[in-house]
């Protein structure tokens with residue numbers, strides 16, 4: 001097998017495969033936050049992120065959302081299509097938290113009137129800033145690609161908010177990435193996991209995501225295990 005490390009990210013390693021159009025993503029137990037200023041690691045994280053991403057991508061595909069997902073290979077690895085990534089992080093929010101609370105002065109937990117979509121520039125040196133369409137044009141990102149990102153974000157939210165609600169979880173917000181395949185089609189890429197979403201228990205409000213790590217709340221391993229259980233049960 002011609003497995004060559006293509007990219008080592010903070011949370012996973014991405015390898016080439018025999019098939020030039022397919023990649024292998026192997027999820028690590030490592031975590032970073034605040035643009036890698038804070039680091040940690042816990043048992044089972046890679047398994048949760050790989051398995052939840054696989055289950056959620058498969059469900060999104062069944063609901064008509066194009067994704068890069070091919071198959072889950074083992075506990076911590078999935079195969080995906082190889083894409084040319086847009087330098088964009090698409091954030092969709094249903095409830096105020098994190099940077100939106102700071103931006104608008106909203107108390108964390110305030111329900112938004114309707115979902116808010118934000119487009120951020122994927123650039124660690126700049127701390128992934130929130131940009132508008134004029135900025136993206138200057139960076140060479142096409143308007144039609146930005147329009148796709150916003151529509152995709154809203155569609156993913158419309159599918160996943162009820163999906164998680166049924167599992168007793170409020171989808172507070174999430175980040176997705178978008179890429180283009182060889183034929184030119186744009187689709188959902190990267191991962192959907194407690195690293196990239198805020199999940200709050202619907203009844204108790206308990207946080208079941210990476211905020212437990214960011215904010216040193218403890219119980220992070222248990223929270224990831226609980227989310228894996230809710231998605232796979």
Ligand SMILES: Nc1ncnc2c1ncn2[C@@H]1O[C@H](COP(=O)(O)OP(=O)(O)OP(=O)(O)O)[C@@H](O)[C@H]1O
Pocket residue numbers: 007008009010011012013014023032068080081082083084085177179189190191
């Ligand atoms: N289908 C795909 N084809 C090509 N690259 C992809 C695909 N899906 C995801 N990627 C890219 O692979 C990398 C995954 O690495 P990882 O998420 O570990 O680190 P990171 O994104 O650099 O850091 P962080 O997520 O902590 O900001 C990202 O650069 C992501 O954009």
Ligand SMILES: [Mg+2]
Pocket residue numbers: 009011190
């Ligand atoms: Mg990433």
